[in-house]
Amino acid sequence: MTGAGADGGPASTGAGRPLAVLVAPDSFKGSLTSVDVARALAAGWARARPADDLRLAPLADGGEGTLVAIEAAGGWGWRTAPAHDPLGRPIEARWLASADGRHAVVELAAASGLSRLAAGERDPLNASTFGTGEVLRAVLDAGIRRIDLGVGGSATTDGGLGVLAALGLAMTVEPGLEVYLDDLDPRLPEVDLRVASDVANPLLGRTGAAAVYGPQKGATAVDVRSLDGALGRWADALEAATGRRERETPGAGAAGGTVFGLACLRDRFRSFAVVPGVELVMDAAGFGAKLAGADLVLTGEGRIDAQTAFGKTALGVARRAAAAGVRCVAVGGGVEPDGAAALAALGALAVPVAEGPQSVEEAMAAGTAPLERCGERLARLVSLGMGFPG
Amino acid sequence: MTGAGADGGPASTGAGRPLAVLVAPDSFKGSLTSVDVARALAAGWARARPADDLRLAPLADGGEGTLVAIEAAGGWGWRTAPAHDPLGRPIEARWLASADGRHAVVELAAASGLSRLAAGERDPLNASTFGTGEVLRAVLDAGIRRIDLGVGGSATTDGGLGVLAALGLAMTVEPGLEVYLDDLDPRLPEVDLRVASDVANPLLGRTGAAAVYGPQKGATAVDVRSLDGALGRWADALEAATGRRERETPGAGAAGGTVFGLACLRDRFRSFAVVPGVELVMDAAGFGAKLAGADLVLTGEGRIDAQTAFGKTALGVARRAAAAGVRCVAVGGGVEPDGAAALAALGALAVPVAEGPQSVEEAMAAGTAPLERCGERLARLVSLGMGFPG
Numbered sequence: 028m029t030g031a032g033a034d035g036g037p038a039s040t041g042a043g044r045p046l047a048v049l050v051a052p053d054s055f056k057g058s059l060t061s062v063d064v065a066r067a068l069a070a071g072w073a074r075a076r077p078a079d080d081l082r083l084a085p086l087a088d089g090g091e092g093t094l095v096a097i098e099a100a101g102g103w104g105w106r107t108a109p110a111h112d113p114l115g116r117p118i119e120a121r122w123l124a125s126a127d128g129r130h131a132v133v134e135l136a137a138a139s140g141l142s143r144l145a146a147g148e149r150d151p152l153n154a155s156t157f158g159t160g161e162v163l164r165a166v167l168d169a170g171i172r173r174i175d176l177g178v179g180g181s182a183t184t185d186g187g188l189g190v191l192a193a194l195g196l197a198m199t200v201e202p203g204l205e206v207y208l209d210d211l212d213p214r215l216p217e218v219d220l221r222v223a224s225d226v227a228n229p230l231l232g233r234t235g236a237a238a239v240y241g242p243q244k245g246a247t248a249v250d251v252r253s254l255d256g257a258l259g260r261w262a263d264a265l266e267a268a269t270g271r272r273e274r275e276t277p278g279a280g281a282a283g284g285t286v287f288g289l290a291c292l293r294d295r296f297r298s299f300a301v302v303p304g305v306e307l308v309m310d311a312a313g314f315g316a317k318l319a320g321a322d323l324v325l326t327g328e329g330r331i332d333a334q335t336a337f338g339k340t341a342l343g344v345a346r347r348a349a350a351a352g353v354r355c356v357a358v359g360g361g362v363e364p365d366g367a368a369a370l371a372a373l374g375a376l377a378v379p380v381a382e383g384p385q386s387v388e389e390a391m392a393a394g395t396a397p398l399e400r401c402g403e404r405l406a407r408l409v410s411l412g413m414g415f416p417g
Numbered sequence: 418m419t420g421a422g423a424d425g426g427p428a429s430t431g432a433g434r435p436l437a438v439l440v441a442p443d444s445f446k447g448s449l450t451s452v453d454v455a456r457a458l459a460a461g462w463a464r465a466r467p468a469d470d471l472r473l474a475p476l477a478d479g480g481e482g483t484l485v486a487i488e489a490a491g492g493w494g495w496r497t498a499p500a501h502d503p504l505g506r507p508i509e510a511r512w513l514a515s516a517d518g519r520h521a522v523v524e525l526a527a528a529s530g531l532s533r534l535a536a537g538e539r540d541p542l543n544a545s546t547f548g549t550g551e552v553l554r555a556v557l558d559a560g561i562r563r564i565d566l567g568v569g570g571s572a573t574t575d576g577g578l579g580v581l582a583a584l585g586l587a588m589t590v591e592p593g594l595e596v597y598l599d600d601l602d603p604r605l606p607e608v609d610l611r612v613a614s615d616v617a618n619p620l621l622g623r624t625g626a627a628a629v630y631g632p633q634k635g636a637t638a639v640d641v642r643s644l645d646g647a648l649g650r651w652a653d654a655l656e657a658a659t660g661r662r663e664r665e666t667p668g669a670g671a672a673g674g675t676v677f678g679l680a681c682l683r684d685r686f687r688s689f690a691v692v693p694g695v696e697l698v699m700d701a702a703g704f705g706a707k708l709a710g711a712d713l714v715l716t717g718e719g720r721i722d723a724q725t726a727f728g729k730t731a732l733g734v735a736r737r738a739a740a741a742g743v744r745c746v747a748v749g750g751g752v753e754p755d756g757a758a759a760l761a762a763l764g765a766l767a768v769p770v771a772e773g774p775q776s777v778e779e780a781m782a783a784g785t786a787p788l789e790r791c792g793e794r795l796a797r798l799v800s801l802g803m804g805f806p807g
Contacts, residue, residue, distance in 0.1 A: 046805060356801070361772060412804075
């Protein structure tokens with residue numbers, strides 16, 4: 028028997044050798060950013076095991092919060108670009124450059140997001156992605172050719188027309204819409220572009236950009252029909268000019284069709300790919316390298332439930348951890364048996380943050396303190412196990 | 418780095434050497450008995466670590482449930498004694514005899530408890546502890562002289578008059594109450610009696626048996642005054658006959674003054690002691706010996722909160738575990754920081770059973786499944802720690 032009394036018992040700090048712990052949660056939607064969650068779990072863990080090597084790699088899905096999460100992982104610096112918001116007002120938009128100045132991450136929402144507009148300003152018929160194109164141009168001006176673009180949170184349904192216009196695409200509108208590619212930015216053939224998107228919608232029709240995402244950007248039923256028609260005319264012109272057919276490509280409807288517009292130019296880039304948001308974030312955060320050196324990865328999301336089995340962040344982390352032979356614990360504000368089982372099938376353990384009966388509203392208003400305590404408990408339980416000689 | 422993938426990861430079973438785990442929770446008041454809680458935690462733990470040596474020592478506070486908890490710990494057999502309930506109706510009352518036939522545990526509530534009465538039958542002026550005296554006599558008839566008596570849950574406020582009458586005390590009531598001890602059971606001087614009680618109330622007055630506990634036994638304000646007067650006359654007579662002064666003794670008011678009555682006879686027993694309920698239960702359950710051989714003790718109670726610091730079961734277990742150098746984890750349906758801190762000061766770790774936002778009613782109606790999952794999670798986290806080489 029191990030004498031817990033001799034070393035102060037399971038509440039003692041720093042049991043066993045120092046562990047390398049990678050803290051890679053998603054946000055707790057509606058209450059805490061992934062950066063908040065990661066910092067809280069790490070702070071609690073460090074209270075119990077201050078000698079451990081804690082590395083943060085907060086995750087995101089490519090939507091708003093993506094840049095903040097990547098920056099928190101380290102190795103990135105903030106840059107700003109003069110640009111225009113969805114309504115054409117001048118702004119400064121933030122983007123990230125890697126420390127070696129060779130890789131950029133751009134968030135469409137930084138210039139073209141709904142968060143740029145007050146509630147009464149939503150204007151789905153006119154909102155433009157031009158500003159995002161300006162940011163991309165600034166990235167090129169900085170000499171960077173490897174660009175990751177997260178497209179969540181857009182205020183726009185312009186099919187990417189604004190982005191492409193900022194990159195040099197020209198148009199005539201009479202007698203019909205025609206598109207000219209001769210003046211496209213000459214640096215595009217040097218660019219490796221990855222777009223993060225988790226939606227599978229095509230550009231047009233009942234499951235298209237206007238019908239599915241228009242209403243949350245302020246579109247009425249009449250607006251949706253008008254937008255869908257305009258996107259169709261834009262698709263006719265752009266596909267004719269590029270010789271590509273991308274309107275039915277799964278995900279073409281993402282970000283109001285921005286992915287359609289970029290996909291039509293796929294042959295003009297050095298490389299072009301659409302990847303799941305969390306994969307892009309993991310790569311930008313150096314997740315793979317950090318995971319390879321870790322003893323344990325802590326992930327988590329607001330709810331670990333039946334949806335977890337269908338690819339939410341925790342499952343993606345658990346899958347990578349299993350492939351790398353690294354143990355994985357996933358914390359959830361709430362944990363349901365279905366979600367825990369999906370993780371257990373990958374060898375990962377789901378642990379609830381909840382500390383007792385309370386309402387959803389109370390749980391969401393509780394801030395980071397329960398997460399800190401959860402991180403501390405986990406560290407103490409791991410220490411407890413490490414204290415038993417094999 | 419340990420290759421979790423190689424052995425199936427943290428979800429694999431039986432990591433490390435087998436552990437000896439003592440499972441010693443209190444009841445979750447209002448929802449689960451301590452036996453339910455212990456079995457559920459052990460069942461969940463065994464799912465994750467089937468090779469471990471799990472021993473149950475469910476706890477209780479000396480009140481109702483005490484016998485069931487002790488029996489579940491093993492080494493005891495049920496006996497029954499013909500007796501009378503608080504209203505004088507014939508019943509069979511259960512008690513426990515140790516396997517060696519030398520030690521008995523009696524629960525006052527078995528014959529004289531409120532649980533013997535329907536709601537409309539409560540009769541505080543007449544309810545008698547006579548039946549408990551009959552059970553004690555049956556224990557003596559069985560040749561047993563070491564007796565532990567739990568006194569919680571009584572329906573009575575008779576100052577122990579019934580118990581003592583069953584044991585041979587005689588009275589005259591005219592012209593005044595007088596008590597005669599000549600015919601007391603001649604075997605009492607061979608008896609080692611321990612009474613389990615957690616209350617500090619004296620027999621009489623504003624903090625006495627009638628005033629504090631009478632109302633929950635059905636006493637009106639008028640009844641309380643009447644009962645307090647009757648207890649005073651009884652105390653005058655019994656103290657005069659025994660030459661003792663016990664009315665102010667802390668705890669004399671327990672079980673409607675039964676502890677007062679027995680305490681007045683303290684010189685007539687071979688030994689007499691009043692001990693905290695959980696201490697008596699721990700002893701009867703062989704807690705000390707089981708703890709000495711354990712790697713880890715799991716305890717718990719319905720809520721781990723500020724009250725935990727004032728001697729609820731989990732703290733008692735944590736204290737004994739610390740003294741024995743055994744690691745301790747306490748689970749609680751709800752865990753509040755104050756309670757967790759009180760346990761942490763003893764080196765014990767508080768872990769919530771809660772799995773997400775829910776109401777107190779939902780939590781209490783959830784049955785044993787969440788406890789099983791909690792036990793399994795704890796075992797997996799300990800296994801995870803054991804998987805890290807020192």
